[in-house]
Amino acid sequence: MRAGWFRRGLALPAAERRLAVEAFILLAVSRVMLALLPFRVAMDWLGLRLVHGAGPGEEGNVPAPVVPLVGEAVCRAAAIAPFRAVCLQQAVTAALMLRRRGHATEVHFGVAKDGNGNMIAHAWSRCQGRLVTGGRQMPQYQPISVFVT
Numbered sequence: 001m002r003a004g005w006f007r008r009g010l011a012l013p014a015a016e017r018r019l020a021v022e023a024f025i026l027l028a029v030s031r032v033m034l035a036l037l038p039f040r041v042a043m044d045w046l047g048l049r050l051v052h053g054a055g056p057g058e059e060g061n062v063p064a065p066v067v068p069l070v071g072e073a074v075c076r077a078a079a080i081a082p083f084r085a086v087c088l089q090q091a092v093t094a095a096l097m098l099r100r101r102g103h104a105t106e107v108h109f110g111v112a113k114d115g116n117g118n119m120i121a122h123a124w125s126r127c128q129g130r131l132v133t134g135g136r137q138m139p140q141y142q143p144i145s146v147f148v149t
Helices: 002-010 016-038 039-044 066-079 086-101
Strands: 049-053 105-113 119-127 130-133 141-148
Touching: 002 049, 002 105, 016 039, 016 066, 016 086, 066 086, 066 130, 086 105, 086 130
Parallel strands: none
Antiparallel strands: 049 141, 105 119, 105 141, 119 130
């Protein structure tokens, strides 16, 4: 399956290939930072700060064309990463990529209970009112915190 992703990646326009490579590198950086440092320190070093309330709320803005491209690039990179790129790493990566392009991004954390009553967590990212990563699972989670770039 990975070879198929590689061949399809070569068929991408150069700009999308560059985004996918950037996403791959930032996935690895976010994984290392989040694994080695205490969570608050890692988020601070990555330039994400905790906000109280729902976040900046840019629902009315027209999303920049790069927003969905970044989401797709993160998804591509996560699919071929030699490590398990979980939702938190994907959300942080999307936020870093979009911040580099001048767009404020939110990383949301939510919790829910699984079928056995155990607490489970999920992270997703939003930019200009649009979901960038983690959108499919997001509705079942109760938001508990938001970090912004």
